[in-house]
Amino acid sequence: RNNQPIISPIGMVAYWSFNNEYVNGDTILDQSGNNFNATIDPAGGATSGVLGKSGEAISFRGNNFNDTVKGLMNHEFEDEVTLSLWFKSGGGGQGSPRILEFSDSSGGSSRSTLLGYHSSGSLRTHVTCEADNNRYGEITSPSTYIADAWHHAVYTYSNSDGAKLYVDSVEVGSASGGCSNIYGAKTFSIGNYYPVSDHDFKGLIDEVRIY
DSSP, X not given: OBOOOOOOSTTOOEEEOOOGGGEETTEEOOTTSSOOOEEEOTTSOOEEEEEOSSSEEEEEEOTTOOOOEEEEEEEOOBXXXXXXXXXXXXXXXXXXXXXXXXXXXXXXXXXXXXXXEOTTSOEEEEEEBTTTXXXXXXXXXXXXXXXXXEEEEEEEEETTTEEEEEETTEEEEEEOOOOXXXXXXXXXXXXXXXXXXXXXXXXXEEEEEEO
């Protein structure tokens, strides 16, 4: 179904294009105006400036290289969130690879909002509810994305409308709502797990937007 939601700048929380003019050393500037800048973790070797879907992208080597882009933020999702990004992978990675994850100050997955990748090539999503610490909006894509080609992923969640996952403008999964107070985002990570770099994504990530 070609029914992907329209994504507009209204309500934008963070935007990292990874284009060279918005990368200063290890700092990736947030273009939303909210100043949620990201940092390329010096413990790894994520590489900026590689050819992306639009301009430049970030490359992650996967497989225990500890490549991570991460940062601090202060945002309350309340009862809805939208994650939008481009990714490209030939599969692989380590553990339960993260494409994009938000969490509390600890960065732990038990309080996170996730758009993740499985080493088999499927996508997986969830939000975590502060009221009961349970996960809602859990979706695993029925297809895998391992052809080393660019794909556009959008994950939307709202308490009233539930969760939907779109890949390349096609809805590939849905789940019910039920959470009206998603854990607020104090930390974020791109391409890996925030506390320890042991869930490495292998591939390219570009044009990450949060609403």
